[in-house]
Amino acid sequence: MSVRVPRRCGTHGVTTIWKGPVMATITIKNVWKYYGDTAAVKHLDITCPDGSFVSILGPSGCGKSSTMRMLAGLEHISSGDIFFDDLRINDLAPKDRDVAMVFENYALYPHKSVFENIANPLRLRKTEEKAIKERVEAAARLLEIDHLLDRRPHELSGGQKQRVAIGRAIVRQPKLFLFDEPIAHLDAKLRAHMRGEIKHLQRELGTTMIYVTHDQLEALSMADYIAVMHDGELQQWGTPSEIFNHPVNAWVAGFVGEPAMNFLTCDVIGEGDSVSLRHRNFDIPLLPQQVRQLNGGAAAGRARMGVRPDALDIALERPGGPSITGEIFVNELLGGDMLVEVALADTRVRVKTTPEFTGKPGQTCHLTVNRDKWHVFDTTDGHAYF
Amino acid sequence: MASQDVVHYDSTAQKLLRVAAAAFLIFYLVWTLLPFVIMFTSSFKDLLEAFNLPEVGDWGGIGVFFDFTPTLKHYTSLFAEGNFGRYMANSLIAAGGSAVVSVIFGSLCAYSLSRVDFRGKQDLFFWIISTRMAPVVAVMVPLYSIFRTFDLVGTLPGLILAYTTFNLPFAIWILKGFFDNVPYAIEEGQMVDGATRFQAFVSILPLVAPGIGAFVVLCILFAWNDFLFAAIIGSGGAKTLPVATRELVQPQNIQWGSIMAAGVVTTAPMMLLGLVIRKYLVTGLTMGAVKE
DSSP, X not given: OOOOOOEEXXXXXXXXXXXXXXXXXXXXXXXXXXXXXXXXXXXXXXXXOTTOEEEEEOOTTSSHHHHHHHHXXXXXXXXXXXXXXXXXXXXXXXXXXXXXXXXXXXXXXXXXOHHHHHHHHHHHTTOOHHHHHHHHHHHHHHTTOGGGTTSOGGGSOHHHHHHHHHHXXXXXXXXXXXXXXXXXXXXXXXXHHHHHHHHHHHHHXXXXXXXXXXXXXXXXXXXXXXXXXXXXXXXXXXXHHHHHHSOSBHHHHHHSSSSOOEEEEEEEEEETTEEEEEETTEEEEOOHHHHHHHTTTTTTSEEEEEXXXXXXXXXXXXXXXXXXXXXXXXEEEETTEEEEEEEOSSOEEEEEEOTTOOOOTTOEEEEEEOTTSOEEXXXXXXXXXX | OOOOOXXXXXXXXXXXXXXXXXXXXXXXXXXXXXXXXXXXXXXXSOHHHHTOOOOTTOGGGHHHHTOOOOOOHHHHIIXXXXXXXXXXXXXXXHHHHHHHHHHHHHHHHHHHHHHOOOTTHHHHHHHHHHTTTSOHHHHHHHHHHHHHHTTOTTSHHHHHHHHHHHHHHHHHHHHHHHHHTSOHHHHHHHHHHTOOHHHHHHHHGGGGHHHXXXXXXXXXXXXXXXXXXXXXXXXXXXXXXXXXXXXXXXXTEEOHHHHHHHHHHHHHHHHHHHHHTHHHHHHHHHHTTOOO
């Protein structure tokens, strides 16, 4: 194996440890995973472009970890195929797939030093000693843990352990990075910091990365593409903004976004060009193009209206246009924002406003919907009309 | 794993109880150590001095017990006239060999049982343990007949095999517990890093080292102290220390001094081993039990 010479990287002054990116397009084709009779992953189709940062997002038990383990070769693929570029990897052992994985619990060797932990993949590949030293040190510098190389894992903090685990993944140049909830165990502040670090690292190294998480904020803030999974099925594939702004169904809309989207079951009233959503607390007409999107579907039936807390405006005076009338239930000051929970006839909705809002619990208030940003979902299968 | 401080407020009854407990412990200590003390001192005494014992109840006569001229003649006779060097080597080879073989196969089997799911796994595991349920004597005759057929009687490999038959289920049973406590992620990380399954297995061995260490000691103790197998399977060519010691009892001449010296030679190495690895042994045996 040739010695890779570290080079200085322009803008941030960090040393990269590879010559150039080795990338791969990852294609998952109609993959199923069964445990006994239970299907954990169902007809999954995903294509991760070369060099992209893809996040698989979903609650626990949605099949995201099974998917990752199938990519790594730690689980058999029950049916379907996975390709790295044109290479079908179904029957390759983990060691032959050329992937690097970071585990949720770091999977470090308790009895080996940080240096040896990072050097592990190189030792397994019988890399010469000089190259090992160079590359481990370069990786450690990149992750700012070069002063910890002699320590044992139990002497490190959670964040440092996590960096060591990442160091072990980047010390060789794999085709694909697999990150399995790598920062789930860290405290909130450090998590926020590591999000930026990992995103930066991926861009720096240019390698395709698949990042599994249950935290929608991590997925939205880091990924180029998000695959939202639920009950073993892919719900939606798209950029973070597509997922956030145009969820394909009520489940995705409810899972992504914090504070969560408000849902109200309404009657769809009217015909032709004037269709409105009616609820005991309001009657608001749809925008013209939304009427067209709804047609052939739920017209003159029932539908679920979904609106995010920041697409609602709250006021104590009744505004000019159509509005929702309710009673303030509770105010929560979240630093720069205020979250107001408003009680309607049969439910409560949450509204994001500024801390200057003066309403007190018990007062009547009026909500205006930003109709460019609301959504209407089918009441039976939950798919989005818009 | 520091033990917690418990606050005590003693009543008179509790104080009395503590004195009683201390008295009992002293009695227990004398009870367990006295045979070793007598054996050890007698092995350095001339035969006449060895039987120069105080009367029962004559506490003042205890001095008589320690009044002797030390001699090494029993030890020299064991190793020079007898063949105890050979027997000691036999004991070491049989005990060590069986420990090594049991550890190798035991860890492989325990790892598989810990990591791989297959049909009938529970039954297999129970069957492995159940082989330890019958007393050794019950299988001795068929075992002897099998060993004789294969010309293994009176040979060291035969003795190693016999000990392994009984140590291996024990090894599998103990080591499985240790492997169960090693997180899967460590070996999965290895495999993704480029290791084969076998390399991954080898790489987690250091994590079960306390278990392996503890087992090796128990295994050596079993084989080293064993008399039954050694007397029957090992008889003749593979004589071990306990059997050789037994042979010092001859109908017309019981060689007390040599028997005492042989007892010391047999006991001392295991006691030293126990002292050296005491801490290790305790960690090993409790580690398997406590899930972190």
